[in-house]
Amino acid sequence: MKLIFYIFLYLNIYTIFSSESFAQKFTLEIKGEISISESLKDSIQFVENHPDVSSVKSEADSIATRLQRIGYIESVLRNFQKKNDSVFTARYFLGNKYQYIKVYFSETDISKKELQQVTSEIYEDYFILPYELTAITLQKLNTLKTNQGNAFSRIRLSELEIENTSTLTATLHIDSGVKRIVDEIIVKGYEKFPISFIKYYAGVRKGKTFSRKKILDQNQSLNNLGFVTTLKEPEVLFKKDSTTVYFYLEKQTNNTFDGILGFATNEDTQKLEFNGYLDIVLNNNLNFGEHLRINYKADGKEQVNFEASTDLPYLFKSPFGLGAGLKIFKRDSTFVTTNQLAKVTYQINPRSNSYIGYKFYESSNLRETTPTTTPIEDYTSNFIITGITYFKGQQSSLFPNKSFASLESEIGRRNFQQEKENQLRFSITASTIFNLNYSNSIFIKSSSSLLSTNSYFTNELFRFGGINSIRGFDENSIDASLFSILNTEYRYQFSPNLYLHSIIDLGYFENAVINIKQNLFSFGIGLGINSKSGLFKLNFANGRSENQVFNFSNSKIHISFSSKF
Template sequence: MNAQELSLSIKAEKPIPQGIKDSLRMQTTFKDYAALRKETDTIYLKLQRMGYIESDLLQLQKENDSSYVAEFFLGKKYSELKVYYSEEDFNKKELQRVSSDITDTYFILPFEEIPNSLKKLTALRNQKGNAFARLKLTELEKEELNGLSATLTVDNGNIRTVDSIAVKGYEKFPRSFLKYHAGIKKGKVFNQKRLVEQNENLNSLGFVNAIKPPEALFRKDSTIVYFYLEKQNNNLFDGILGFATNEETQKLELNGYLNLELNNNLNYGEQLLINYKADGQEQVNFRAKITLPYLLKTPFGLSGELKIFKRDSTFVTTEQQLRATYQINPRSTTYVGYKGYDSSNLLDVIIAGTPIEDFKSKFFIFGATYIKAQNRALFPIKTEILFNTGIGSREKESKAENQISFETTLNNIFNLNFKNSIFAQNTTSVLFSDTYLVNELFRFGGINSIRGFNENSIDASLFSVINTEYRYQFNEGVYLHSIIDIGYFENQTLSLKEKIYSFGLGLGLKTKAGLFRFNVANGNSENQTFSFSNTKIHISVSSKF
């Protein structure tokens, strides 16, 4: 036979509003008296936190064998607390996180928000290096006009700094990336939240993986931070095949590219990139680039690049580029350098209205990049800003002409939740010059530019493209996305100004072989009627080894 359950009800010197009873969320039935008594004490604490600081448990009276009544004195309910503080502990900007009513000496807290507010302020002190800081309210007293006040007391403990950094698992990890890419430096104030962000910065490198979150060992006179890393294969082989219908012959044509990236094979963080593209129109694009970061363990680095572009039997252009980079902080890099062009006209007969000539160009370039990483395997980059300006001149037939080029890329992922996100990107390039040649124009179009068009099929002295994707991620390895791209370009050699757009669908699938991408997009111009023949199918496989 089960023991008889006990019941509990409460009363006070005045009727207790139903809203207060609901807020108390009190338990009313109990298996024994000890549990009932514990709930009575809990109700008393809840009343105190709700602002009834004068409340008191007068008696716990037994009405019959199974029924008890807890009689409370409630007193006045205080809805807010005036908290006196010292500007040496917190400034007004910091206090705005917990209060909207702040003066030079005190701030106002809603009474029921006091516990959460103290937690937020304690976390703020911890982030400043006071890993063992504690906050409490003292000198609680009534003021005139029935107000209530207290003093915020801060026990800072010992301010901790990072005295030593240890890497476990990947002993040959290039330490310069700890200091400059992640921003982890000895002597800095210890900040647990910042350590987690720095760990994510390391994850974004690609060639390293964080096995578990960083840890700190607090000794009496020092603090040691441990990072648990393992080397990740990050050499990349990427191939794309595209199928499109020739507008003139209505035959199926094949285009695509191969991309090879070799990353950190020497445990230095170096990168070697070789890229080759060709399509059915005899267009050939070759690119080779080498990057050497953090020379002599400094924030300075070097990169060199060679590009060769050949369009059938019309022209060939060679581009050389050399950059000296400087890492400002973990997210931002600036650079200066040199860029040169050497282009040759391959036509035996000059075609009227097509300004293609031999020329040489030299540019002084400078720019900056900003990259914010996120902890997502499929989309590791949340925000990216690239800016490049070139000032120089073009020489043809022994005549020089001043030119200025400007290029920028901005993109961001708006994470609605884990499964839903929106990707938006704008790419803009413009060349300022008195005259223009076909073989010096920007070339865009294709899977990495405006989809639904052939690779580098559009020449422009100015272009701006907006790419958008709504992404639905089924899990860590599969996502589906929309394709809506809008572009505008000008071609001064043809006196052409045109708007273009494309739309379609894409699929991303992470397999053992790598990331498989399938895109279908239809591209059109504003004066062109819709045609299925303008649909492009792109297949991409990125395989790491």
């Protein structure tokens, strides 16, 4: 019995291996009235070896079509025959190869400006293309018409004729069809989604020309909101007299909690000092797209900063919104300054927002006497503020903000005792990320502020320094009537959730109160880890002024953890 089993096993194994070893392969040879070069074979993507006869025949039949696409428009399969048991020969008539095609057009169908997107050789009533690019060019022109609202446009060439041995002529025909207009917008999945964000933030509006490319881009911009994610690409329902766009969205939790613990050695006492801050942001909890932020900072030296702000976008489904803010800054027993803000916002386009409002400052001297070198006085100020912001996002869990810019001006008057003095405050911030490839990127941010007035008080100056301005310095430790900061980072991303970056910060500031001008420098390294719990950041930086000797003990270590809830 065992002998029979082994014989059966041997026969099966032999059959398998012998069938693989002796499986017949078939070869196709192609010939023409002229020799067919290897480069021509590569151009038509010729496949020589085949597993069966039907594959050989299919390849022979399709070669003539491929030859026509690259300029041999007269090519035809003349003969197909079997040479021997495994070799087949296909003979073709190639004819002349045409290099160019001259396409006549009418400007009532397509403009010269549109044609400039596909060719540079445009004349009065025709344009010229390399013949091999004809199919690709027609596809691009068709896409162009589709994006203009002609969703069912068709483009074709007719009246194909020979002009000379290198050039063909043809006439361009465009069937534009009915221009489609967005008649209705429907959101699926997140029924309570504030529809005004689709209209003003994403820029999709009823009555606008339908463009599939724009719809896809606008769908992607909704992901940048943070509190919503797109489940899939939008779908469009075309009816005879209407066009309906469907967005598939899902609500996302986008409340964040951010805390920083910092520690450094005191230069005078050589003791370890702690500082930190708390940052809470609440987004879209009422399905209105509202934004609320509470920020608290303390540097361990009795310096306290409290800030609260809120934004209510798209009131009454309009592009207008409201914003308000409160900020309190207290420096030990020296002074306390409060400013209050109210503004009206207007969405210019999906990426740009403008605002105008009113800001009130009030500051109090907490000392009984004030040194003449650092004048601190009780005052109030009233300002009219105007500003504009720009934002562009990108698909990245670590770096969702691709570019940002803001410009703000404050024009007003300071009231001190019985004196009134005109003042101007000006601030500008811009940042961007240069993505070199998946792993490498460069981050650059520039921030500048200016206070213009006839006389200056210490408690009305700008305050900067710390992890969110120039790193390697204590939070809000530098007073300035003018400052400019350049932050740079070279980032290397090991994975979608882990990156390492350099820290090179440069700064310049002027303090008109004590009449100093200084350059600042900061160097260091940072680490970021994104997990299910949140984003963890660790920064190590050493900052110094131009006249200060490097001291390692001046280095600052900042630990930040931002968690969504």
